[in-house]
Amino acid sequence: MKFKLIYPKWPKLNRQTEFHLPPHGPVVFAGSLPDDVEVDFVDENLEPIDFNDPVDFVGISMMLTAQVKRGWEIADIYRKNGIRVIFGGISTMLHAEETLNHADAVFLGESEGKMEKVFSDFYHNRLEKVYDYMDDRPPTEMIGTARRDILKRDLYNYRGVQMVDLVHASRGCRFNCYPCAVSYLGGRQFRPRPIDKAIEEMAAIDNNRLFIVDNSLAQNTEWEMELFREMIPLKKKWCSHPIEDDPKVLDLAAQAGAWYVYQTIFDTSDYIRGRIRRYKDHGIAVEGSILLGLDTHTEDSIKRLIDFLLEIDLDMAEFTVLAPFPHTRAFEDLSRQNRILSRDWDDYTADRVVFLPKHMTPEKLQELFYYGWDAFYRDESQEFKMFKLLRQVTEREAADQTYRPRRRDLASRAFGREARQGFGD
Numbered sequence: 001m002k003f004k005l006i007y008p009k010w011p012k013l014n015r016q017t018e019f020h021l022p023p024h025g026p027v028v029f030a031g032s033l034p035d036d037v038e039v040d041f042v043d044e045n046l047e048p049i050d051f052n053d054p055v056d057f058v059g060i061s062m063m064l065t066a067q068v069k070r071g072w073e074i075a076d077i078y079r080k081n082g083i084r085v086i087f088g089g090i091s092t093m094l095h096a097e098e099t100l101n102h103a104d105a106v107f108l109g110e111s112e113g114k115m116e117k118v119f120s121d122f123y124h125n126r127l128e129k130v131y132d133y134m135d136d137r138p139p140t141e142m143i144g145t146a147r148r149d150i151l152k153r154d155l156y157n158y159r160g161v162q163m164v165d166l167v168h169a170s171r172g173c174r175f176n177c178y179p180c181a182v183s184y185l186g187g188r189q190f191r192p193r194p195i196d197k198a199i200e201e202m203a204a205i206d207n208n209r210l211f212i213v214d215n216s217l218a219q220n221t222e223w224e225m226e227l228f229r230e231m232i233p234l235k236k237k238w239c240s241h242p243i244e245d246d247p248k249v250l251d252l253a254a255q256a257g258a259w260y261v262y263q264t265i266f267d268t269s270d271y272i273r274g275r276i277r278r279y280k281d282h283g284i285a286v287e288g289s290i291l292l293g294l295d296t297h298t299e300d301s302i303k304r305l306i307d308f309l310l311e312i313d314l315d316m317a318e319f320t321v322l323a324p325f326p327h328t329r330a331f332e333d334l335s336r337q338n339r340i341l342s343r344d345w346d347d348y349t350a351d352r353v354v355f356l357p358k359h360m361t362p363e364k365l366q367e368l369f370y371y372g373w374d375a376f377y378r379d380e381s382q383e384f385k386m387f388k389l390l391r392q393v394t395e396r397e398a399a400d401q402t403y404r405p406r407r408r409d410l411a412s413r414a415f416g417r418e419a420r421q422g423f424g425d
């Protein structure tokens with residue numbers, strides 16, 4: 001039984017240095033498949049799909065709204081040739097009704113414990129159109145080790161530097177932030193995995209550098225501290241979404257190998273200034289996620305925000321414009337106010353303005369998006385800032401003797417040399 005699992009391509013953020021992380025959803029999903037299923041994984045961002053390759057069944061895994069139209073196209077090609085196609089993943093849940101028009105089946109929810117039935121239905125020619133398990137989430141004890149063996153690992157590097165491996169220690173989120181669909185997807189419930197299972201999985205990954213992709217680690221102080229305590233002996237270096245702003249927690253995170261965090265920065269308050277400083281005081285670098293186009297934003301406030309990012313010495317910044325993804329509060333508000341300008345999902349790349357901003361024209365917001373990238377990286381390019389982050393981690397690896405000289409390290413030195421040459425450093 002050959003199952004081709006496809007991750008459709010999507011355009012990367014305009015202005016951002018292009019690199020590709022190994023995807024997480026498909027490898028976690030693959031871990032939940034019955035043992036007799038042979039998985040052939042194709043990440044279309046990095047290799048073309050061979051539509052002539054014989055397969056029994058096709059799965060299309062979609063994480064982003066910007067992937068859905070390409071996912072539908074791929075499914076249409078296979079279905080025309082009589083191959084049945086099932087869709088799953090976050091964006092399938094956000095676009096379930098439209099996806100049904102291109103699918104033999106759509107799977108909604110988390111797959112652990114559910115795939116035996118789906119594949120049995122496939123074998124017996126009785127696939128259901130919709131497998132809706134959104135309100136029937138598996139206990140997190142059932143989450144197994146992700147099938148990273150299906151990845152073609154050599155593809156995931158940037159100029160020879162191996163990318164981080166992705167892993168998760170929890171699901172869900174108890175918050176309900178304005179532009180985010182996680183509460184729709186996960187029911188506003190924080191669901192930690194058993195710490196020993198998450199640690200076992202991290203320990204087994206043949207990569208010293210990880211990205212812990214949990215929505216936010218700042219959900220439960222005791223759990224977070226316990227996780228970090230258990231991570232210390234692994235000596236991994238990792239990035240993550242926010243860590244709780246508490247000196248005890250930050251201290252343990254640093255001991256556990258926290259390398260840098262992605263932190264949303266939405267204003268120029270003293271609180272944010274202090275939050276960034278506290279990360280840095282613990283040796284944790286910060287990449288800001290900067291979302292432009294909120295109703296509180298004016299042209300002046302956005303320019304002030306960008307000055308502020310430089311003042312607080314952020315290590316990196318990723319600028320996006322608000323995209324009202326389905327099943328978010330932003331989508332509900334902007335739809336109700338008739339402010340959505342495009343419902344072409346290919347436009348939902350988070351670098352194109354698809355709605356009418358409150359205090360400026362869409363064109364002005366688009367211009368400010370480019371201004372943000374250009375102003376922030378004017379004195380030091382993205383590549384140079386990336387190189388500085390990389391240097392931080394290699395120095396720490398050398399200090400705790402987890403530095404493993406491999407081909408990738410030679411490549412990273414070459415990358416550093418090139419980056420430095422650009423700046424006379």
Ligand code: SF4
Nearest residue numbers: 173175176177180215
């Ligand atoms: S943005 Fe992050 S913290 Fe906020 S609801 Fe979404 S996942 Fe949770």
